[in-house]
Amino acid sequence: MTTTTLAVLVPLLPFLGAAAGLLLGRTAPGFVRPLAVLPTLAAAAIAVVVAIRQGGGKAIESSTQLTPTGSVPIDLALYLDGFAVLVAVLVGVVASCVQIYSTGYLRDDPRYPSYAALVSLFTSAMLLVVYSGDLMVLLVGWEIMGICSYFLVGHYWETAEARAASLKAFLVTKLGDVPFLIGLFALAADAGTFRITGILGSVAAGGIQHPTLVALLLLAGVAGKSAQFPLHTWLPDAMAGPTPVSALIHAATMVAAGIYFVARLLPVFAASAAALIVLAVMAAVTMVGSGLAALAQDDIKRVLAYSTIGQLGYMSGALAVGDRGAAVFHLMSHGAFKALLFLAAGVIIHASGTNSLATMSRMSGLAKRVPDAYWTMTIALFALAAIPPFAGFFSKEAVLVAAEHAALGETDVAPGAAGWTVLVAGLLTALLTAAYATRLWLLTFRGRGAEAPEHRREPIAMNAVLWVLAIPSLGFGLTLAYIDDWFDGRGLTPTVTTAVLGTGIALVGGLITYGTWRALQFRQGPAPTPLGAVAAHPDAAPSVSEAEAIAAHTAAFGDAAAAPADPSDPGRLLLGPLHRHAAAGFHLDAVYSALFVRPVLAAAQLVRFLDREVVETYVRGSGTGAGWLGAAVRRAQTGNVQTYLGALLAGSIALAIAAVVLANVNAGS
Secondary structure, X not given: OOHHHHXXXXXXXXXXXXXXXXXXXXXXXXXXXHHHHHHHHHXXXXXXXHHHHHOOOOOEEEEEEEEOOOOOOEEEEEXXXXXXXHHHHHHHHHHHHHHHHHHHHOOXXXXXXXXXXXXXXXXXXXXXXXXXXXXXXXXXHHHHHHHHHHXXXXXXXXXXXXXXXXXXXXXXHHHHHHHHHHHHHHHHHHHOOOEHHHHHHHHHOOOOOOHHHHHXXXXXXXXXXXXXXXXXXHXXXXXXXXXXXXXXXXXXXXXXXHHHHHHHOHHHHHOOHHHHHHHHHHHHHHHHHHHHHHOOOOXXXXXXXXXXXXXXXXXXXXXXXXXXXXXXXXXXXXXXXXXXXXXXXHHHHHHHOOOEHHHHOOEEOHHXXXXXXXXXXXXXXXXXXXXXXXXXXXXXXXXHHHHHHHHOOOOOOOOHHHHHHXXXXXXXXXXXXXXXXXXXXXXXXXXXXXXXOOOOOOOHHHHHHHHXXXXXXXXXXXXXXXXXXXXXXXXXXXOHHHHHHHHHHHHHHHHHHHHHHHHHHHHHOOOOOOOOOOOOOOXXXXXXXXXXXXXXXXXXXXXXXXXXXXXXXXXXXXXXXXXXXXXXXXXXXXXXXXXHHXXXXXXXXXXXXXXXXXXXXXXXXXXXXXXXXXXXXXXXXXXXXXXXXXXXXXXXXXXXXXXXXXXXXXHHO
């Protein structure tokens, strides 16, 4: 087969698996798991073959016109460059791991067939985004992912948290998609085509009339999809969904789509210095704010969610300084270790019966209960904290090097202000990342108190997936010497300055957190019982479902700022008075509620009042008048012939008199 034919099969196979899974879910449940796993595995294998054939060389293009539009044509086009084929491999591998993991994680879930089909459709949509060479076709995959995320985040619809989170994720991302769609149309109108190659050619020729406006409109959609400030608030709440879904969204789909889109169309954004500065500021605020918020969260998955927001900020920062190679490199590195972190967190939730770090910190021996999750999560946290030689070190340093070059004026793509903004924010975020990664590890695996509950070992499929993802988390950065050609041929090797500075700052953050934790442990004396710690089903079986953990641990999705203080948490001491604000996400939800939700509800109440008291008054008046007229006519219908004749005679006389009077009046005039 040709490379383009194989590339068509990559998104097509998961789509066919999703359709078949939905059709056979009830009639032949035994086929559901194979239909979930095998097409996705096959797509991942074919994506690897396509990547090898493409080889990081000249882009491979193919297209066919879908239908004549009469104006701007829409093509079913493929565009396979180094970025596309590598990201497709990432999506395929992570999606395959998630599907395999889910066969054990949700083995007793009655809604597994629909869940597996939606995950396959989610994967197919992201692969369509990655391979598409036409923006309208890309938009189809973009929107399908939004719909799938709504259903997958709300998988545990029995809980109010999951229902609210799914609706919030859908609405917030759609809020960004509206200007995004307008930006796509404006871009296509200027370029005369939706084809990505045509648009890039038009940008190079100076054919985009309003680059700043177009770039800012597109950034709104990217901010919503990739959870960047100020449209990031949906992502922490989306943790109410199953953990495998969280792994897929955070590592390979949905949030990665926005970063990939900007990388693919970076010349459009680079045509406007103002747009790059806006992107840099957005990335800086996202990085620092999410790092502070992660340091204050009690829920293990919300810590990882804010971590994802911060790492996406690094990628946005790399794009803001004009280096899409560093951005995509960190996208791939982050995809591996973040998927590992979430899947390991799922094992821990099952083992401990809670997603509360405060509760886990009261358990001893949890590391011995789940050794696979313990060792693989440790590897992933080292990668997250960017400690060499783990993958996160190389990719994060690539971002810092790109920011350094822009700050020192060594590149003419981005303004120096953008470079300094990203560089300073990136170094500060490196400190915060190491701090919350250390805190997460200590509270999870170094708790004191009663022994962690006994439970059956997780299925081998779940533990095997953890070790599969641990390999790239540990060694992906060591492949830099072989994959430079895949990233525009630009070197991604860390410089001595940023490597020493970034690693030193990360070590300081980790050591400060560890020292604070040790001091608190010494001050507390015997194993403490933290105030506000809520265990999930303390009288239940040792292994509980994630839905039960979510339902029991209301503080994780409720008002975290109002939770009683936990004296054994180093995050409280490190953040001080800022802790309660960081735990509540700096009250952005409250701000949005005051600015948007309440006015909309008030307007709805006003419309309801006007409809009920004004519009319905006229409707009721018309009905009442007709009723009165009917009653009067009914009273005249007596059934007496003499009465009818008398009325007829009286009417005739009245008409005759009126005719005479009118005739006299006319004659007198």
